[in-house]
Amino acid sequence: MRARELASEFPTVTLETDALAAAQLLADRDLPGLIVVDSAGLPDTILPGTQVLRFAVPRYVQDDPKLAAVVDEMSADAFCQALAGTPVRELLPAKARELPVVDGGDTVLEIAALMARTRTPVVAVVEDGRMLGAVTLDALLDRMLPR
Amino acid sequence: MRARELASEFPTVTLETDALAAAQLLADRDLPGLIVVDSAGLPDTILPGTQVLRFAVPRYVQDDPKLAAVVDEMSADAFCQALAGTPVRELLPAKARELPVVDGGDTVLEIAALMARTRTPVVAVVEDGRMLGAVTLDALLDRMLPR
Numbered sequence: 270m271r272a273r274e275l276a277s278e279f280p281t282v283t284l285e286t287d288a289l290a291a292a293q294l295l296a297d298r299d300l301p302g303l304i305v306v307d308s309a310g311l312p313d314t315i316l317p318g319t320q321v322l323r324f325a326v327p328r329y330v331q332d333d334p335k336l337a338a339v340v341d342e343m344s345a346d347a348f349c350q351a352l353a354g355t356p357v358r359e360l361l362p363a364k365a366r367e368l369p370v371v372d373g374g375d376t377v378l379e380i381a382a383l384m385a386r387t388r389t390p391v392v393a394v395v396e397d398g399r400m401l402g403a404v405t406l407d408a409l410l411d412r413m414l415p416r
Numbered sequence: 417m418r419a420r421e422l423a424s425e426f427p428t429v430t431l432e433t434d435a436l437a438a439a440q441l442l443a444d445r446d447l448p449g450l451i452v453v454d455s456a457g458l459p460d461t462i463l464p465g466t467q468v469l470r471f472a473v474p475r476y477v478q479d480d481p482k483l484a485a486v487v488d489e490m491s492a493d494a495f496c497q498a499l500a501g502t503p504v505r506e507l508l509p510a511k512a513r514e515l516p517v518v519d520g521g522d523t524v525l526e527i528a529a530l531m532a533r534t535r536t537p538v539v540a541v542v543e544d545g546r547m548l549g550a551v552t553l554d555a556l557l558d559r560m561l562p563r
Contacts, residue, residue, distance in 0.1 A: 289561075296557035301448045301537055318553045322532040325560075330529045337526040348560040379484040382477050385469040390448055406465045410443035413472075413495040414436075 270412060272380055272404060273373035276394040279403035281306045282316065284358040289349055291357050292321045304368060304393055304403060305357060312393035312400055314365040316357060324360045325351040370395055371404070377412060380404055417559060419527055419551060420520035423541040426550035428453045429463065431505040436496055438504050439468045451515060451540055451550060452504060459540035459547055461512040463504060471507045472498040517542055518551070524559060527551055 281304045282291050291303055295318045302317045323331070325348050330337045369383045373396030383392055390406035428451045429438050438450055442465045454460045470478070472495050477484045516530045520543030530539055537553035 292557055293561055296554055296561055299446075299552075299554045301553075317535065318537050318557075319531050319535045321557070322528050322553070323535075326525065326528045326532050330525060331532055337523065337529045345560050345562065349562065376484065378473065378477060381469050381473045382484045384466050385473050385478055388464065388466045388470075390465050405446075406448070406469070407443055407446045410439055410465075410468075413492050414440055414443055415492065415496065 270377050271373065272371045272375040272392075272394045273396055273401055275377070275380070275404045275408055275412060276373070276402035277404075277408060279304055279391065279393075279405075281310075281312075281400075282357050283308070284313075284356060284361075286357045288321065288324065288352040288355040288357060288360050291316065291360070292325075292352055295321065301390060304391070305361070306400065309398075310400060311395065311398070312368050312370055314361065315368045315389070315391070316361060317366060320360050320362060321352070324355070368393055372396060373401055377409065381409060381413075384409065417524050418520065419518045419522040419539075419541045420543055420548055422524070422527070422551045422555055422559065423520070423549035424551075424555060426451055426538065426540075426552075428457075428459075428547075429504050430455070431460075431503060431508075433504045435468065435471065435499040435502040435504055435507050438463065438507070439472075439499055442468065448537065451538070452508070453547065456545075457547055458542065458545070459515050459517055461508065462515045462536070462538070463507060464509075464513060467507050467509060468499070470509075471502070515540055519543060520548055524556065527556060528560075531556070 307313045369387045369392040394401045449464045452461045516539040541548045
């Protein structure tokens with residue numbers, strides 16, 4: 270079993286994707302993060318889901334969590350307003366997280382070793398200059414465990 | 417909307433749970449991690465899914481990823497043997513990850529601020545000395561985004 274056979278479609282965004290659309294993709298697909306691809310469609314980095322919150326939650330609340338209890342409710346309107354019109358580029362952490370990439374011919378053990386070392390539950394699969402999809406920790410465990 | 421209304425059932429393990437059972441729970445439920453509860457059933461820490469791989473992938477392969485390409489295939493038998501009979505206690509990282517905990521009465525904004533600050537996509541909800549469940553990033557985004 271090689272990476273190309275384990276790879277499945279995984280939602281991607283670009284640096285220009287609207288942050289609200291990215292948040293909706295995260296919610297719809299129940300994902301811990303999204304793969305950010307460059308203009309050639311190749312994997313560039315990962316947008317962790319919690320990073321969307323870092324952008325949408327007012328700065329003063331993050332600096333002083335006690336304020337969050339006072340501001341009774343975060344309105345859905347305010348949340349969407351903070352995200353709509355903002356490109357994914359602005360949501361990425363200053364030090365972008367490394368997105369592990371494997372070759373289509375890599376083995377299950379290579380993928381597992383890479384996930385273990387980088388502590389990342391998803392790796393992108395690239396072959397012949399094209400992204401085939403991604404292998405998730407879940408897909409890897411499904412492959413390794415008895416049913 | 418308060419944490420107690422957003423909380424849903426979330427799979428837990430104890431320090432004594434067999435690692436193979438924990439891996440199966442991760443795979444079946446497509447989760448990034450499991451909540452580890454203490455003997456009173458209260459949330460203690462989180463077992464990241466990738467930590468299971470750190471334990472199951474032979475040490476020499478993690479130290480030298482090139483070896484993973486040589487060892488052609490990790491057999492499912494070897495994988496399961498590495499996990500079966502090992503308690504979750506031994507899988508936890510030396511520096512266990514902080515599991516964010518909120519009170520049942522905490523607001524959506526408090527949960528969002530905590531997830532943003534700790535960069536953790538799941539928080540446990542505790543009320544009256546009992547764990548009610550957990551709120552995931554996904555549940556929080558579902559609540560905040562227009563349908």
